Amino acid sequence: MGSGTRKMGIEKREKIAGLLLVSPWIVGFLLFGLFPMGVSGYLTFVKWDFLRDPQWVGLSNFQDVFRNPIFYTALKNTLIITFGSSLIYLVFGVIIAAMLAKDYLGSNVFRAIIFLPSLVIGTALAMMMQPVFGNGKYGLLNQVLNLLGLPYQSWLTEPGQAVWVIVAMSFWFLGSGVIIYLAGIKGIDPSYFEAAMIDGANGLQQFYKVTIPLLTPVLLFQSIMGIIGGLQVFDLALTLASEFKTGGMGNENSLATLVFYLYTLAFRDYNMGSAAVVGWVIFIVSLLLSLVIFRLSKKFQLFGEEESK
């Protein structure tokens, strides 16, 4: 009896200690996660511009957002950027990582060269790219086209074209993904490659028969991170749009993304209700896409040692 009571007392103390140790996270989550989400949810049903008291408007904000063509432009652009950049990170990232996985003279230098550009923040990159893609026919890229006798393009001003400039900028950030893929490839047991070689597989066959299947956990992780990152694109779009008139999202909203649209609603128009609606749309789209990838990954994901069991 005595030892049982003592054991229960110890367990209880340990539980209390455990709760106390995770309490900072819980407090943080409540204060900076759940509470703001709750307020944001409330804001979707009110009209509020900071100056006047919030006024309950029911579903009016939802109607305003979903009836506004700008929302659909922003949604389309965001999905193009998300899938476009994710595909670039996935395809080129894995290929480059596979090429850098072998150790040869100068391989470390190449790894550093690939990785360094990804350290540049988005705003700085967009400011560097503005003279390249912007400035009408005086932009650097258009000057090159002119030299080649080709007509100049409205890279940032043509609706439907500007968003592909942002997708193209994904190459700049390839390096961070390459490093993660590289770590994943390095973590594959070399015996798999030896076995494949013995079976007569060449380099390319080893790549898609051994490397890719055993890299699926990393691919899953990078896909989800890429999608979340793509859905949150803002700094590139904002900086590129700054060459247009103040407050706009580019010519005919060509550079509108969901987060950029949220920003203009909240901090240009001070329409907090509609901004909150867009915020929830971003959250739900992120959640849905992540769930889809999780479901799909169950069919394709391999964990080397588990599979062998």
Next chain:
Amino acid sequence: MKALKAFLSTSLVIAILLVTAACSSGNSSSESSAGSGVESGAQQSKENGVEKEVTLRYLRWASGEEEVNFRNWLDEFENAYPNIKVESEFLPYETYSSKVKTDLISGNAPDVIAFTSSEWVAYIYSNVFLDLNTMPGAKEAFGQLTEDSVSAFNVDGAQLGAPIGVGRRVPFINKDLFVKANVPLPSQTEPMTATQWVEMMRKVQAGLEGDMMAANLFPEELLYSLALSAGSPILSQDGKKVMANSPEGVKAIQAFKDIMASGAQVPILDVWKGAYGNPDSALTTGKVAIGWTGTWSVKAMKEANIDYMSIPAPIVEGGKTTQVGYLNSHAIPTSSSNREAAWELVKWMISKEGQLSFGKFSDLPVHKEALDETQKALEAEDPNAYTGFSAAKASVVPTPPFPSDFDTLRTGLQSKLVSDKVTAQQFAEQLEKEGQPMLDKYQANIGK
């Protein structure tokens, strides 16, 4: 060991709670000290019947030379009112509206704030502006201003802003480039039709060398000006209705297209950047023969040794002469703790003395006598700069308020029109179809 763990855990939680409490008490103590500061500031002006020094905060958009001129203007006020000091803050126009909004939201706004008429509209039902009619001497002060300018800032009988001046833009030409192109100088008083204007631009372009351009015109103002001349403005004066979709409106839109697609105008999407400057600075680049700017650019043109001349804006065939203007004002926030002193500043700004001084470096005054004297003085002093303005001085129409989305829509349609992706009729129809809901929503958001 377990006791130590429990002790450490408890200490960590207590530390978090203490930090959280300290932050909130820190905020409230700063608020209370600000509060007591506000109260003492209000009492400061008069103690024991003696005028004590009051410090006002003033906010306006300005940069460079303009900033210096406004500061000098405020110094004149300080000389006239030695017990009132004015701390001024000037910001670039691009960041100005955000700062104003933030200040008004925080309740820590300056005592006197400058506004354009379109930005002022966003706040009129938010109870942030003082009704100036309640201040002493208001009736007499506003009675000396032009009626249109005063009524533009009156909301249901409350005077929520004091007009200060009307900024205007007109085309300016580089006379040397016209001579070089062997094109006769246009009249400074008689406006040309759009057809004549296109012909002039093409002749100038043909006579220019290299990558020079005949014109870098302000697309939005050109369109608005042509629409006004046709008797069918793009928007109603209160900004609530799209009015471009009419036969006269379509005529004006077509005239706009003819000018902008003449081949002698900087490409519409490059108007504000690139080697040709922008419509305000185009002439000073030396590469453009016709710009579109206001009196604020005259000094820069002089410094660039440009032989300039202002001319009236083009009109549609059979149209009337009008001019687009920007009506600017000052407002006193209800949160100001120095209302009396702030009103002294505003009253001085709209007095004849203040307005005459203002008219020498900025927009045209709204004080009737000062406007008349200023126009005559400016035209006598620099007829090249000011005669073009006088052609339409009796019919200046302030730009109406509109939301940014509407501006983006209109700009996009302008670009499509010039590149033949839409016709003038389609422009008018789309502007109405897509723009009217934007205006309705904007009015609903700022409404009562």
